[in-house]
Amino acid sequence: MSAPAPLTGEPLALDLVNTHPSVGDLLTGPDDLRAWLLLQADRFPEAREFAAAELTDATVEAVREVRAHTARALAGARRGERPPPEALDALTRAQDAAPAVRVLDWNGTAVTATRRRTGPTAAQVAAWLAEAAADLLTDPAVAAVRQCEAEDCVLLFLPAHPRRRWCSAARCGNRVRVARHYQRHRTT
Numbered sequence: 001m002s003a004p005a006p007l008t009g010e011p012l013a014l015d016l017v018n019t020h021p022s023v024g025d026l027l028t029g030p031d032d033l034r035a036w037l038l039l040q041a042d043r044f045p046e047a048r049e050f051a052a053a054e055l056t057d058a059t060v061e062a063v064r065e066v067r068a069h070t071a072r073a074l075a076g077a078r079r080g081e082r083p084p085p086e087a088l089d090a091l092t093r094a095q096d097a098a099p100a101v102r103v104l105d106w107n108g109t110a111v112t113a114t115r116r117r118t119g120p121t122a123a124q125v126a127a128w129l130a131e132a133a134a135d136l137l138t139d140p141a142v143a144a145v146r147q148c149e150a151e152d153c154v155l156l157f158l159p160a161h162p163r164r165r166w167c168s169a170a171r172c173g174n175r176v177r178v179a180r181h182y183q184r185h186r187t188t
Contacts, residue, residue: 006018006019006026006036006039007021007155007167007168007171008039008040010156010157010158011132011135011136011158012040012043012044012129012132012136013070013074013129013132013133013135013136013137014074014136014145014156014157014158015040016063016066016067016070016129016132016133017067017070017071017074017156018155018156018167019036019067020067020071020154021153021154021155022152022153022154023152025064027060027063027064027067028060029057029060030055030056030057030059030060032060033055033059033060033063033125034051034055037050037051037125038051044128044132046117046124046128050121050124050125053121054121055121056121056122058122059121059122059125059126061122062094062122062123062125062126063122063125063126063129065090065094065126066090066091066094066126066129066130066133067129069086069087069088069090069091069094069130069133070087070091070129070130070133070136072084072086072087073087073088073091073133073137074133074136074137074142074145074156077137077142077143078142078143078144078145078146078156079143080143083137088137091130091133091134091137092130092134094123094126094127094129094130095127095130095131095134096127097119097123097126097127098117098118098119098120098123098124098126098127098128099117099118099119100115100116100117100118100127100131101115101116101117101118102114102115102116103115103116141158144158144159145157145158146158146159146164146165148165148166148167148172149165149166149172150166150167150172153166153167153171153172155167155168155172
């Protein structure tokens with residue numbers, strides 16, 4: 001069975017963690033990372049810029065490291081438990097590796113400030129994603145993050161409705177409903 005298409009639309013940190021489903025890894029090389037960044041471009045403005053940059057295996061490894069630390073931190077935080085200090089420290093270090101600066105410019109009528117990260121592309125991508133993880137981990141909504149209830153799914157989601165049970169109604173929800181229907185109607 002091949003890896004599914006990335007699930008998107010959750011907070012950026014969850015979308016990142018969900019690139020490692022129960023089957024395969026959706027970020028195995030620079031092309032996979034580029035494709036995922038382009039999927040995120042509407043919600044993560046720098047994603048388009050990063051996708052156009054030279055992405056290397058080091059960039060992918062930096063992102064995968066942020067993903068692993070985010071997943072470890074989320075595992076505790078979403079249950080109201082203390083996340084592993086090493087995971088929190090690693091996410092902080094990832095942000096420190098590409099400091100954020102406010103670039104001032106003139107738009108013709110006023111001074112504007114745009115937040116940018118400095119440093120190598122790998123550090124910048126990792127820093128933006130570590131910041132997204134920090135945003136989620138410090139949001140009280142982290143306690144509402146759930147794991148999909150489908151038997152073979154490990155994807156996480158932040159339910160907009162308290163009765164939501166699956167990462168995607170079209171993906172896992174439909175599979176579970178079809179399986180239940182089959183069980184009810186199968187001939188013995």
